[in-house]
Amino acid sequence: MLSKYLDVREDVLAAIEKGEAVVALESTIISHGMPYPQNVETALQCEKLISDRGAVPATIGIIKGRLKVGLTVEEIEYMGKEAGIVKVSRRDLPFVVAREGDGATTVAATMIIAALAGIKVFATGGIGGVHRGAQETFDISADLQELANTNVAVVCAGAKSILDIALTLEYLETHGVPVVGYRTDEFPAFYTRKSGYGVDYRVDSAEELAQAIKSKWELNLKGGVVVANPIPEKDELDYDLINKAIDEAILEAEEKGIKGKETTPFLLAKVKDITEGESLTANIELVYNNSRVAADLAVALARLK
């Protein structure tokens, strides 16, 4: 392993070496996706849910230039509290490492580090995608290229309608990334169970999913898998209400000239304000739900080996 750059927590390392179930978690959601203290509470609760289901959780982030696989409670607290932690995607990674900086890893950067450590399953909230208006702005998240290239299965609640969901799905198709519905025929839109778009394949159990993922990688079909797991019904937001909030947030981002990596954090914070925190509650619940499914998938994959 790349011990020159990676610090893998002891229990995580032991599990990886024995081929046991491990689930990666990202840190951009902590530093840039949710406010303090809910961000830290959520991150710790995700770890607990994963442990309870028989997998080892490993939250990934960068501290003083070290790629940390399995942040400690103190480090998660630090990620959640400290201002000025850089949002790190693929392009940023070498510079944050070389400068010995602190970084919160996006889906893309978390996939890279998980793969380096030998972790195959990753739970998050939502993936980045093709932004609305990308025909003009070219704003397409580096998460999609990572899914095209890096062998990690990402359990998420679909894509938010801050994105152009249709174009996001087209992009994934072009790059050969399977979009799998976990107990659903419809691709979920993060806050809502439905988006109006279908998935490529539906699976109804973690075992069935593990089998297909195993086949993909044994066939050397490089790249990730999007496991789209809808938000539980009881936590779902009203479709029209949330989409109105998102439209309003996008308009404000345009007016303020928000661009590049600031766009997603800005929109998330704005939607939370407009919905008076309702979107945050939904966000937290869907991340928990993804953590559970990711743990079941990691356990099923470990059993197949």
Ligand code: PSU
């Ligand atoms: N979606 C969320 N919460 C988040 C993110 C996305 O609901 O915190 C984060 C993830 O880390 C994702 C990143 O990888 O935003 C995508 O950012 P960008 O669009 O700049 O690629």
Ligand code: MN
């Ligand atoms: Mn972008």
